[in-house]
Amino acid sequence: xxxxxxxxxxxxxxxxxxxxxxxxxxxxxxxxxxxxxxxxxxxxxxxxxxxxxxxxxxxxxxxxxxxxxxxxxxxxxxxxxxxxxxxxxxxxxxxxxxxxxxxxxxxxxxxxxxxxxxxxxxxxxxxxxxxxxxxxxxxxxxxxxxxxxxxxxxxxxxxxxxxxxxxxxxxxxxxxx
Amino acid sequence: xxxxxxxxxxxxxxxxxxxxxxxxxxxxxxxxxxxxxxxxxxxxxxxxxxxxxxxxxxxxxxxxxxxxxxxxxxxxxxxxxxxxxxxxxxxxxxxxxxxxxxxxxxxxxxxxxxxxxxxxxxxxxxxxxxxxxxxxxxxxxxxxxxxxxxxxxxxxxxxxxxxxxxxxxxxxxxxxxxxxxxxxxxxxxx
Numbered sequence: 001x002x003x004x005x006x007x008x009x010x011x012x013x014x015x016x017x018x019x020x021x022x023x024x025x026x027x028x029x030x031x032x033x034x035x036x037x038x039x040x041x042x043x044x045x046x047x048x049x050x051x052x053x054x055x056x057x058x059x060x061x062x063x064x065x066x067x068x069x070x071x072x073x074x075x076x077x078x079x080x081x082x083x084x085x086x087x088x089x090x091x092x093x094x095x096x097x098x099x100x101x102x103x104x105x106x107x108x109x110x111x112x113x114x115x116x117x118x119x120x121x122x123x124x125x126x127x128x129x130x131x132x133x134x135x136x137x138x139x140x141x142x143x144x145x146x147x148x149x150x151x152x153x154x155x156x157x158x159x160x161x162x163x164x165x166x167x168x169x170x171x172x173x174x175x176x177x
Numbered sequence: 178x179x180x181x182x183x184x185x186x187x188x189x190x191x192x193x194x195x196x197x198x199x200x201x202x203x204x205x206x207x208x209x210x211x212x213x214x215x216x217x218x219x220x221x222x223x224x225x226x227x228x229x230x231x232x233x234x235x236x237x238x239x240x241x242x243x244x245x246x247x248x249x250x251x252x253x254x255x256x257x258x259x260x261x262x263x264x265x266x267x268x269x270x271x272x273x274x275x276x277x278x279x280x281x282x283x284x285x286x287x288x289x290x291x292x293x294x295x296x297x298x299x300x301x302x303x304x305x306x307x308x309x310x311x312x313x314x315x316x317x318x319x320x321x322x323x324x325x326x327x328x329x330x331x332x333x334x335x336x337x338x339x340x341x342x343x344x345x346x347x348x349x350x351x352x353x354x355x356x357x358x359x360x361x362x363x364x365x366x367x
Contacts, residue, residue: 144184151191158195166202170209 005131006141008124009063010149012076015121016060018153022103023053033100038093039086053103055079063128073128080125084118091115106157108164117156212324221324222341229255229336230320234288234311237297243286243311249336252357253284256329256344257318258310260289260296264345265327266304271347273307275354283354286311290318290326331356 023030027050034049035042056079062072090097090110099110101117108114211217223229233244248255256272258265276285285308289297297312321330329344331353340356343349 142180144180148184148187148191151188155191155195159198162195162199162202166206169206173209 006145020056
């Protein structure tokens with residue numbers, strides 16, 4: 001059990017840190033993208049767009065510390081539920097929009113894969129909250145847990161790259177017909 | 178040692194997942210290229226040189242009875258449409274123009290995929306059709322090996338396929354008709 005919790009914490013933490021850095025590097029682009037979602041009014045979108053990457057980074061780091069873990073995981077769940085709401089809204093309108101999940105690192109579009117990814121992250125975060133509240137065990141991060149957690153994060157990124165590339169190729173095929 | 182084995186095993190499973198996902202994506206890509214490209218669509222339909230299967234049905238708009246035999250005196254262009262296909266809707270005016278242009282030289286017949294009359298009522302609302310339309314008699318679309326609409330097959334006087342392909346513009350219709358012997362003669366001024 002200890003292994004699974006440590007792996008999941010590392011995974012979520014690494015995932016949020018990795019995905020927040022490209023957004024911070026290209027903050028202007030992410031602010032524009034948040035406004036493009038059209039879920040919140042322009043000015044609020046600018047503020048949220050400027051805040052989200054830093055909140056993600058802070059929550060990702062907070063998750064490593066046992067004292068702040070429940071708070072961080074709860075914050076992550078709230079953030080993810082908000083993302084999910086925005087993504088579902090975009091899907092309903094039928095707009096083709098970059099999801100901006102990894103800034104300029106990966107060009108991923110808002111689609112069902114985004115929803116699936118968000119739901120998996122929510123489930124894992126819920127597991128972290130539940131296990132941390134129940135204090136089933138003390139989490140000791142072993143080298144192996146960290147490696148597996150980071151590998152899982154990279155796996156999600158790899159899935160995203162494969163999915164986006166495949167989708168782009170299918171679009172090109174469609175347009176050349 | 179036990180831990181190293183456990184972690185390496187988990188890592189290998191993760192890598193395996195990425196490999197499986199990659200293979201699925203590659204297969205999806207192959208499927209798209211094989212089934213959805215224009216080359217793939219041109220492979221649809223009955224092969225050139227083959228006869229069309231027997232079929233019969235009542236015309237949706239004129240009530241006239243149609244069978245394969247009725248198409249044997251003149252070259253025939255058979256078009257396949259479906260009620261939910263926007264390109265099929267756009268093709269109707271071109272189809273009507275071709276009927277007027279080749280009257281007495283080429284038979285024109287549309288086969289509607291699916292037999293839902295309500296959908297075709299809606300389809301033809303504000304969209305007058307000059308030729309005949311029969312609603313997919315006995316899943317004839319499948320017998321003609323048509324996967325996408327609008328698709329058309331050009332037949333000679335004997336009911337043998339001389340050309341086939343997508344049919345969503347006047348150029349496509351003209352291209353298909355150009356394969357019939359009588360229009361070839363017409364163009365030569367005979």
